Each structure stands twice: as structure tokens, then as C-alpha cells.
Amino acid sequence: MRTQVVTIHDVARAAGVSPATVSRVFNGGRVTPERAQSVQQAAAELGFAPNRLARSLRKQRSSVIALIIPDIENPFFTSLARGVEDAAQRTSLSVVLCNSDEDTDKERRYLEVALGEQMAGVIVAAASQDDTDLGPLIARGVPVVAVDRRPHDAEVDAVRADDQHGGEVATRHLLQAGYRRIACITGPEGASTSEERLAGYRAALHAARSEGIAADDAYVRHADFRVEGGRAAMRELLALPEPPDAVFVTNNLMTIGALDALAEAGRTPPGVGVLSFGDVPWASLVRPSLTAVELPSYELGRAAADLLLQRMEGSAAPLQTVVLRTRLQIRESTAGPVASD
Amino acid sequence: MRTQVVTIHDVARAAGVSPATVSRVFNGGRVTPERAQSVQQAAAELGFAPNRLARSLRKQRSSVIALIIPDIENPFFTSLARGVEDAAQRTSLSVVLCNSDEDTDKERRYLEVALGEQMAGVIVAAASQDDTDLGPLIARGVPVVAVDRRPHDAEVDAVRADDQHGGEVATRHLLQAGYRRIACITGPEGASTSEERLAGYRAALHAARSEGIAADDAYVRHADFRVEGGRAAMRELLALPEPPDAVFVTNNLMTIGALDALAEAGRTPPGVGVLSFGDVPWASLVRPSLTAVELPSYELGRAAADLLLQRMEGSAAPLQTVVLRTRLQIRESTAGPVASD
DNA sequence: TATGGGGGTGAAATCCTTTTCACCAGCAGG
DNA sequence: CCTGCTGGTGAAAAGGATTTCACCCCCATA
Secondary structure, eight states, rough: OOOOOOOOHHHHHHSSOOOOHHHHHHHHHOHHHHHHHHHHHHHHHHTTTOOHHHHHHTTTTEEEEEEEOOOOOOOOHHHHHHHHHHHHTTTOEEEEEEEEEHHHHHHHHHHHHHTTTTOOOEEOOOTTTTTOHHHHHHHHOEEEEESSOOOOTTTSEEEEEHHHHHHHHHHHHHHHHHHHHHHEEEOOOOOHHHHHHHHHHHHHHHHHGGTTOOSTTTEEEOOSSSHHHHHHHHHHHSSSOOOEEEESSSSSSHHHHHHHHHHTTTTTTTTTEEEEEEETGGOOOOOEEEEEEOOOOHHHHHHHHHHHHHHHHTTTOOOOEEEEEEEOOOOOGGGGTTTTT | OOOSSHHHHHHHHHHSSOOOHHHHHHHTTOOOOHHHHHHHHHHHHHHHOHHHHHHHHHHHHHEEEEEEETTTTSSSHHHHHHHHHHHHHHTEEEEEEEEEEOHHHHHHHHHHHHHTTSEEEEEEESOOTTTTTOOHHHHHOOEEESSSOOTTOOOSSSEEEEEHHHHHHHHHHHHHTOOSSSSEOOOOOOOOHHHHHHHHHHHHHHHHHGGGOOOTTTEEEEEOHHHHHHHHHHHHHSSSSOOOOOEEEHHHHHHEEEEEHHTTTTTTTTTTTEEEOOOTTTTGGGOOOOOOEOOOOHHHHHHHHHHHHHHHHHHHOOOEEEEOOEEEEEGGGOOTTTTTO
């Protein structure tokens, strides 16, 4: 059986010291300069690379953190991932990405890996509010930060956007633009973002009921946060006897699907108003340009990582939830029904 | 100091057997059924989760594989990642993603992590042809597969697309469509995909030199495979005394930048022909629709993972390179200069 | 000249699991 | 009745690092 090419013992022997001293050289213990020197040299000559497993096993903590996201093909999450990476960059930590694919089973497996590999920390955008069990990690004392999505019985720090408020502002904007039959395509039940953006929509419609706006859920559809789901939901809405004249779509990918379905039916914004929660990727290419609730994806990742790092450094501050502001960016797709109807 | 919540010893004690037996229960050794039963039960009651570090340390091999990609924000690579995951899915392996950000330093760090964590295998889309050093991994006997990009002194299995051929077909198509001053925006020098797609372009132009097509590199620009780089390169080309009438862009993101720059200059395809190597994400929203060399991103990941799994099972077949076919998908953006000039 | 203290060092314990090895019991065949 | 297997088991080693602990040396202070 093949074994570790060169271990700390080999270095120790080559440098004429004990393994303990070699370890101290690499971990900032007190060693006389000339000894340190010769250890460094021996290590370099032998091409010594420390066995991180052994190190982590002993230290009860590895030096990688896990970022678990539900959809790696969604630019929102990849941008968030960049934020996490950039924050971790300044430390010696490595970030590994795990794609749960909105699947609680896969997610559970990754959480087990994170636990079993003694990862130093975990940032998770939960696939589900209820089925995501962070208990074992927390029990083990592993720092955990929830990002974007909030697990239900959250005994963890969290970083998220003001989803409900954003949904409300978005819907209000559609009303002000003159749309009257406003639909909402939202994500799966059980995802907090899904629910809260929808709650914002409902609140705005409810507030406008005196103007004869219906606030029942006839125009609400739950889909899957993906392109296909958005397309299917939009088709359904267009097939109604009295189709909506605007749609608030609660994520970027579903907006793409919805736009497809609209094009297919020969309708285009702003004749039918379209408003996306979260910028559509490479929005510059989309004509007409899209009104969207801008989601600070990168900053969410960044903030989550900062919080995690604080905890890893031992901060015992009470649990906190950081809420980042969204901003409505008004463009052509919600110019109002009269403009082109 | 906090220690592992429950170890194999605790389970052993609870079940009245030795640790060795517990291990055998979980690893398919021979154990009498009733003993196995009581071990299972004890483990469940105590909430035993094996320490994967200790296991990997002893086995000299962990059960995760690393996928190192140069740009997590490029949908091509995320789709490739999905392919890898789906293939790994059927085994007990977990995939962790590492984003090297086209930065050989970051990449080196991740390669060190893969080595130090004794990962079971590595799939890498190299940030550079020359500076990516897979030597240590190979020396350690870790299976490695290069995907998409080919490291230069490749002592590894590889899976890639027929880049040169695709580039040639693409350029020929532009010529046939009637374009005469065809530019090429390609990626960084040192990336094999960059070079080979460019080589295809050159070959096609060279073959057409009898028709008075210039085959010097006056219209060639190297950029960074990102949106910004594509935009800048296109601006430069448009500022030439005699700007090109078509452009072959060697990746999807740079195409987006190029389209932006064109729009900014008031030009649109197919007046200026635009052909992308690799589908632009959510191409359905782009008007006019884009001619592209379709790159089987998902299948590349899938094939790479399959190859890696074979090696991990001990296949001693000679090194192989799998080349997947690309396909030119003709759409509106290369309809020809006369059509709208 | 003693005493105390601090810095540097190595032996050995530790982290948790897998795996080797020795052993035992039970059974089949000579 | 003895030999030879085979299947099941536990003790102990192995895997490679970190860290505790005891120790030694040297210098400063009483």
C-alpha cells in the first residue's frame, strides 16, 4: 500500500530534530531561528506537504468551510458564492461549494459530510424551511450561518434580504403603473424567500383593495424557482379566462421562463407588465429592459462569510440576523398597460 | 476541549462488542446478524456519525472528489459541474467545487487542498496550460482528469471538445455568409481552448486567402473569457480605421460583452455578424437570435466523471483523451452583411 | 551560592477509525 | 479421534499530525 510520500517524521529526521519541533516551525511555536531554518530547508528539499486530515483530526477542526446552495446554475447563487470566497480569501480558509439542487436528501448528505469532515464552518442557503436539519452541526459547536433562506426553527445567525418589503414595493409599483390584474409566480412552498416575497405581494394588493383590486389568490402560482417552472406557470396564467395584465415573478430564472411564455403567446412587456425579484442575468441583452428588485447577491455572501468568520474566532455575541436592503430598479418592462396596449 | 460527540467506542460499549466489530458492521465485514442488529440499534440510539477524517486518514483516501473550475459565474462551467455531480451521484462520492477564478495561485491552493485532504480524485479545468502543476497529485497516485482545458505536459486523462474544428467550421460559416473582414476575440494566451479555437479561425481564413481574405492577425484580440474583456475587445475592433464586418467570439461571456459594445455603437447583428463559441446563457431572450457553436457542457462533465470513476476503480487502461463533438447552430445573427447593411 | 523563572526541546499521548493478526469454536473429512 | 478449515471476534497497530508534560539549560535575582 502506498503511503504518505513524506511526513513530519521524515523532515524531523532530516533536520535532526523531533517531530514536535517540526510541527512548531509550521504552526508558530517557539523555536530557535537556526533550527527553524534547517527544518524549513529540509521540508523544502523533501517536498513536504502536511497531511491535512491528520492535522484536522487532531485539531478537531479542518480549515475548509462549506457553502451549500440550492442551485448552482442560478447566477444569483454563484454571485453569492463569489462574495463568500472573497471574504474567506483573506484568511487561510478554503471554501468548497456543495450544490443541493433544491433536494433535501442531497442537502442532508452534504450536511453529513460537513459534520463528518469536521469542517470549520458552514454557510447554507437551505433547500427547505422545515426539512433542513442543522441540529447536529450546532450541537457539535460548528458555526453555521443561514444565508438568503431562513430555516424555520433558526438557532443560527442569518443573513438575508428584505424579501417581504421588496415584494411589497414591487407590487405597489405595478399598481401605480396602472396594472390591475397582477399575478405572482413564486417559488416552492417551504422556501422562506418564496413565502415572504409572496407575503409582500399580498400585502400590497390588500392595501389597494379599496380601489377594486382583487386580493384573493386567483393569480398566484407556486413554481420551482427554475426556468421551466416559470414558463409553465406563465402559460397557465395566460390560459385563464381573464389573464393577468402584469406579473410579479419572485426570482430571476422563473422570469426568464415567463418571458419565454409571453413571447410564445405573442405578448411583450410592458403590454403585460413584468417585474422580476432579482436581476436577470446579463439583463443588458434583454429588450425591453426589465424592471427588477435588485438583490445584493454578492454582499449577502460577503456578509454571511464575515459573520461566520467572527463566530469562528469565538465571538459569543447573541445570535443575529442581518437584513440587507433591496432596491427597485425601474426600467421599461413596467411602463404601464396603456403605453402599448 | 469539546470532543467527538459519539465514537465507535461508545457504540461498541453500548452494544457489548469491540470497536472492530462496529467498524465491520458499517463496512460490510462478516458479522453475525444478531450482533449487527444490536450494533445498528446502538448506533442509531446514540446518533453515531462516523468521523470521516479518521476514516480517510486510515484508508489513505477520502470519499470526496474535487472539481476545480476557472469561473463559477460562467454557466458553461456550472452546467459542466452538474454533469459531474450527476455522474458522481450514483456512487457514494461527494463532489466539492473549487473556483480558481482563472488565477493560478488560487488554483494551486486548491490543488494543495485536494492533495492534503487525500481526495479520492480530481477533475480540473486548468486555469493555465503551463502553470497548472498536477505533478504532486499524480505522483501520489490520485486519479486526475483534465476537462475542457488541456494542461500542457498532460500525463492525465482528458475530456474536451473539438475546439479547433469547431472554430474552423464557425469561421467558414461566416465566410460563406458573405462576411469579409472577420475578427476573432479569443481568450487568454495559455488556455488551450483559447488557442485552439483561434487556430481553427486562422485555418479557415488561410484556406480562403485565394478569395482575397486577409489572413494576418490584424483582427485578432486576446481577452479574458469574461464579459468585460469581450466588451473592451469589441470596442477596440470597432475603433479600427476599417472595422470588421463580423466577429467570432470564442466564449459565451465575451460574446455578451461584444454584443453590448456593438449596441453601444449602434450596430446590430447580422449587419455585423456575431458568432459565439458556446451558447450564450438564456439565449432565448436575445434578439436577434445568436448563431453559436454548441458546446456539450453537461456531457463534458459527465464524461470526465465517468473516466475518473473508472480510474478510481483501478482501471489501468492507457491514458485517454475523449473529444466530444460540437455542432454549429445557425441562427439570425450571421444572416449575412447585405441583409441589413 | 542557591533559587526562581522562562524559553526551548523531545517523548509520548491523543484524535478516531480501519485493518492486521492471533485466536477460538465448530464442523467436515480422513 | 485427530487435522484442517472457515467464520467470527477482539486486541493492538497503524495512519500523520498536534499538544501536553516533564525536563534541561541558562540567566537574573536574592
